[in-house]
Amino acid sequence: NAGVTQTPKFQVLKTGQSMTLQCAQDMNHNSMYWYRQDPGMGLRLIYYSASEGTTDKGEVPNGYNVSRLNKREFSLRLESAAPSQTSVYFCASMSTDTQYFGPGTRLTVL
Amino acid sequence: AQSVTQLGSHVSVSEGALVLLRCNYSSSVPPYLFWYVQYPNQGLQLLLKYTSAATLVKGINGFEAEFKKSETSFHLTKPSAHMSDAAEYFCAVSDASGSYIPTFGRGTSLIVHP
Numbered sequence: 198n199a200g201v202t203q204t205p206k207f208q209v210l211k212t213g214q215s216m217t218l219q220c221a222q223d224m225n226h227n228s229m230y231w232y233r234q235d236p237g238m239g240l241r242l243i244y245y246s247a248s249e250g251t252t253d254k255g256e257v258p259n260g261y262n263v264s265r266l267n268k269r270e271f272s273l274r275l276e277s278a279a280p281s282q283t284s285v286y287f288c289a290s291m292s293t294d295t296q297y298f299g300p301g302t303r304l305t306v307l
Numbered sequence: 308a309q310s311v312t313q314l315g316s317h318v319s320v321s322e323g324a325l326v327l328l329r330c331n332y333s334s335s336v337p338p339y340l341f342w343y344v345q346y347p348n349q350g351l352q353l354l355l356k357y358t359s360a361a362t363l364v365k366g367i368n369g370f371e372a373e374f375k376k377s378e379t380s381f382h383l384t385k386p387s388a389h390m391s392d393a394a395e396y397f398c399a400v401s402d403a404s405g406s407y408i409p410t411f412g413r414g415t416s417l418i419v420h421p
Contacts, residue, residue, distance in 0.1 A: 298350035
């Protein structure tokens with residue numbers, strides 16, 4: 198039982214490049230989330246998916262898109278990366294009331 | 308709407324001293340409350356949670372928190388700090404009716420001195 202997994206662990210992009218962050222969970226949870234973590238800002242919700250086939254914007258969705266591919270997988274895409282998107286990205290899934298987090302992806306945009 | 312305020316972005320204690328991390332929340336409905344811990348270069352993991360049962364909640368690693376409705380607080384305590392407690396701690400609140408969208412505080416970094 199791996200919990201929540203994220204790939205890649207680290208990524209460096211140039212401004213304007215695109216990439217997709219992958220997330221998968223094996224706990225059969227309906228809800229999944231993408232957060233970004235910046236120093237002094239806590240966790241800010243980018244997008245979430247309450248169930249397979251649905252996605253909704255969170256607090257900071259601009260510059261991102263998501264896909265809930267199936268119940269297990271929830272990907273985050275940066276179409277044209279900007280330096281302001283340099284951050285640590287966390288994926289999470291939720292049981293009844295508790296979130297389970299992946300180990301994070303550290304993204305640097307030059 | 309709900310929000311969380313964690314007082315103090317950094318808290319420094321000596322090993323063996325009391326740990327007190329403060330969290331105040333606002334919520335228009337009965338809340339669920341959580342403390343998560345993040346060790347360096349790792350994701351967050353649940354430390355403890357309040358979901359409308361006992362107001363004093365015990366978690367892992369000797370931590371506990373008390374829900375005080377009158378004070379809208381959910382402070383985290385541990386009687387004796389250990390070096391391994393050094394980490395970032397996040398308080399979070401969600402809607403007990405099941406909105407599926409927790410709101411996190413900005414975090415408190417706990418520093419433990421030998």
